[in-house]
Amino acid sequence: MRIAITLALLSLAGCGARPTGQAPAAAAEAGDAPRLLAAPTTESIASEDGPYGLTELVTGLSHPWSLAFLPDGRMLVTERPGRLRLIADGAVSAPLAGVPAVYTEGQGGLLDVAVSPRFAEDGWIYLSYAEAEGDRAGTAVARARLDGQALRDLTVIYRQTPKLSSGAHFGSRLVFDDAGFLFVTQGDHNQRAMAQDLDKLQGKLVRIRPDGSTPEDNPFVGRPYARPAIWSYGHRNMQGAALHPVTRALWTSEHGPRGGDELNIPQAGKNYGWPLITYGINYSGLPIPEARGEAADGLEQPQHYWKVSPGLSGMAFLSDTGSPWNGNLFLGALATRELIRVELDGDRVVRDERLLGDRKWRIRDVREGPDRKLYLLTDEDDGRLLRVDPPRTAS
Numbered sequence: 216m217r218i219a220i221t222l223a224l225l226s227l228a229g230c231g232a233r234p235t236g237q238a239p240a241a242a243a244e245a246g247d248a249p250r251l252l253a254a255p256t257t258e259s260i261a262s263e264d265g266p267y268g269l270t271e272l273v274t275g276l277s278h279p280w281s282l283a284f285l286p287d288g289r290m291l292v293t294e295r296p297g298r299l300r301l302i303a304d305g306a307v308s309a310p311l312a313g314v315p316a317v318y319t320e321g322q323g324g325l326l327d328v329a330v331s332p333r334f335a336e337d338g339w340i341y342l343s344y345a346e347a348e349g350d351r352a353g354t355a356v357a358r359a360r361l362d363g364q365a366l367r368d369l370t371v372i373y374r375q376t377p378k379l380s381s382g383a384h385f386g387s388r389l390v391f392d393d394a395g396f397l398f399v400t401q402g403d404h405n406q407r408a409m410a411q412d413l414d415k416l417q418g419k420l421v422r423i424r425p426d427g428s429t430p431e432d433n434p435f436v437g438r439p440y441a442r443p444a445i446w447s448y449g450h451r452n453m454q455g456a457a458l459h460p461v462t463r464a465l466w467t468s469e470h471g472p473r474g475g476d477e478l479n480i481p482q483a484g485k486n487y488g489w490p491l492i493t494y495g496i497n498y499s500g501l502p503i504p505e506a507r508g509e510a511a512d513g514l515e516q517p518q519h520y521w522k523v524s525p526g527l528s529g530m531a532f533l534s535d536t537g538s539p540w541n542g543n544l545f546l547g548a549l550a551t552r553e554l555i556r557v558e559l560d561g562d563r564v565v566r567d568e569r570l571l572g573d574r575k576w577r578i579r580d581v582r583e584g585p586d587r588k589l590y591l592l593t594d595e596d597d598g599r600l601l602r603v604d605p606p607r608t609a610s
């Protein structure tokens with residue numbers, strides 16, 4: 216498998232781009248097709264820990280939202296307007312057939328993609344997206360089997376009801392933990408108070424089985440008027456999530472209002488405070504109406520917060536013992552348009568360094584590849600896939 220991954224990534228790095236000439240009709244509606252750059256060059260950029268490499272791999276993606284690696288090294292990329300593509304063998308595929316219909320107002324669309332931890336046996340991939348009902352929408356999760364250039368056996372395994380979003384705050388990231396449970400991060404649909412209502416799914420982190428059923432040990436199973444899928448609550452809009460490489464705990468990033476973006480390590484049954492406590496204010500400059508302050512009894516403090524909102528999105532930890540960045544957390548910032556490198560001491564945030572700020576890219580997703588390099592997506596009409604090669608430890 217190691218050889219296959221290496222080969223796939225080598226071809227990704229640009230040995231002979233092939234035009235996607237065999238694209239079916241759907242691609243014509245997609246505007247300019249994404250292009251894998253034929254001969255990408257790696258730029259060397261200074262950081263506090265030495266030079267790192269930046270390579271632009273693909274351009275022309277329409278608001279790419281998420282990427283995931285298959286065990287053989289091929290990459291899946293979502294585009295928010297509702298397309299899923301494969302990147303492999305030196306080419307970007309036409310949109311795969313069989314993707315669910317998505318609601319594309321505001322922040323809606325096709326969001327995360329995750330590969331089953333048992334993909335070799337079950338072939339499932341998982342998608343989160345905004346699903347319409349009338350003129351409103353909610354976060355939904357479907358799984359399907361990847362069959363060549365198409366999805367088959369598409370099944371919706373989870374959906375937020377009622378649907379209350381007219382385009383705001385869907386989340387959503389999908390992360391499997393080591394026990395095989397699927398965590399789905401969500402947003403509050405800009406219906407702030409509902410993040411505190413246990414009979415609503417808005418503003419909640421949920422934990423389900425891969426088939427969508429509810430684990431019996433979820434914290435609110437059996438409690439009257441509570442949705443049993445809920446793991447934790449009081450969240451505003453979580454657009455990043457990743458397992459810590461050592462503790463294997465789930466970490467989430469949370470997009471605050473004006474100020475107060477957070478990192479959390481959500482524990483079963485705990486209340487993370489939104490909108491009762493926050494380090495932010497409304498975009499209007501006025502306080503959040505429900506907020507009592509920055510802290511209150513019974514409400515969890517964030518693991519870390521940023522007083523000035525970077526606009527946190529996707530995140531990944533780096534596991535590369537040959538790099539001074541080993542164990543660091545990387546977060547895409549949409550508002551401040553940079554890559555944030557966070558140094559940790561255990562679970563405590565020590566400091567951060569801002570990278571790529573001069574590029575002015577809205578960084579939507581950050582992932583660690585099987586080659587221990589970082590892959591980034593930029594949220595633009597002409598969105599990019601980029602690779603960051605971490606600096607090497609001096610020997």
Ligand SMILES: [Ca+2]
Pocket residue numbers: 449477487488489492515516517
């Ligand atoms: Ca909070």
